[in-house]
Amino acid sequence: MSQALLAGISRTTEPRTMLRRFLALDAAVTGANGLAYAAASGPTGRFLGVDDVLLLGVGVFLAVLGGAIGVLAARPHPPVPLVKAVIAANIVWPPLSLAALALWLEPTPAGAVWTVLQAVTVAGFAALQWSALKATARA
Secondary structure (H helix, E strand, O other), rough: HHHHHHHHOOOOOOOOHHHHHHHHHHHHHOOOHHHHHHHHHHHHHHHHHOOOHHHHHHHHHHHHHHHHHHHHHHHOOOOOOHHHHHHHHHHHHHHHHHHHHHHHOOOOOHHHHHHHHHHHHHHHHHHHHHHHHHHHHOO
């Protein structure tokens, strides 16, 4: 990903600020998703065709993960190993989601579409964060 594209998306040319903004966006989306799943696991589970207990567990996990990523994003100099751990988790999530969709879950059509959209979004976070981390190393 080019530096100009990253700068346009993050609205800054400062690589560390780019990285922190991409982490913060990930934290907000992940945390909000987790809170929604946890708070409304029954109706959301029925809509998506996912077991409400599973959705509650995933929701709690995502809420905690979102909070941890938020703490990392708030640091002036996020530690590279922790940023790499977030990126690694974001790289692993999409194929696991798609495998669960194909092999295990029996979602509604809305749930199938939501699973794919979520996987694409998380993969996008990984790409943005990795590109910003590389730009930070070059700066």
